[in-house]
Amino acid sequence: MKKHIIIIATGGTIAGSGEAGKAADYQAGRIDVSEIVRSVPAISHLAELTTIQLCNIDSNDMTEDTWLRLRDQINAFGSDPDVDGIVVTHGTDTLEETAFFLNLTVNHRKPVVLTGSMRPATAASADGPMNLYQAVALAASEEAVNAGVLAVFSDTIYSGRDIQKINSYKTDAFEIGDFGCLGYMRDDQVYFLSKTDKPHTADSIFAQAELSALPKVAIAYYHCGADRQTLELLSERCDGLVIAGSGSGNYSSEWKETIHRLAETKIIVRSSRVLQGIVFDSPFFDPGHDTIPSYTLSPQKARILLMLALSVTGEREQIRTIFETY
């Protein structure tokens, strides 16, 4: 019997429309999900499909409120015995953020697979149809059960925790820093090579959390000559702060002194603007252990984990453990 897969559409370039054949100038989030599905007739051989248009936006307009609505919808399908898996179509610019948020907050183990495209649906060689086809195939696969939130892009399976957009132009726009992909797709065939070891979905402490609004967390990007005011202004307006430091989460002596002071009242996470590597405690940049290292999380993912952590506790040591765990 065919699996029943829900496609929740949020917009992005996969729903983009522009001049016929051209790939460059277009507007994201223009085409309805039912039309996108109709453009890939082979999808109906893979599964029974139900489509839902949650929104139709450029993913830069994704908000925490929409994340919460998306999570609630996905969770509702977790307890529906007629549903086997969920695909989310999404713009690529912030896909990694939504994927990580869902990876930490979905409360069931059914497959959840994100996908999108780099070329609009109206381009001569649009990449959306194949990505969507493979996302449905993966969501219908037993191998994707309890694998955490996944993403499929350009024949490649990624984990929602680690996926990162690394190319702003090519159709093969994603990568996973140091860790490699989780596997490949060969048309509709699934080839997993590895699975993530970090707790996710039903095993995450945030899966059962009451989340109605998320605390405010900003990212302060360090660069040569960055002044202390940036930190002071951001910290005034936020419940927590993520530093996108240089190298292994580093910054100037001026920032070091300011961060030490601000950390008396705010939770501050040290991450790195560098794409690969790991941020640990730093005896030189943070001798007083005022900040929490983000380990392998990018600044934008550290921000999501800090928002969720702050929604369950204000205790620095508990938040430190959360960063060690997730």
Ligand SMILES: NC(=O)C[C@H](N)C(=O)O
């Ligand atoms: N390729 C894309 O989907 C980019 C688009 N700006 C979006 O994120 O919605």
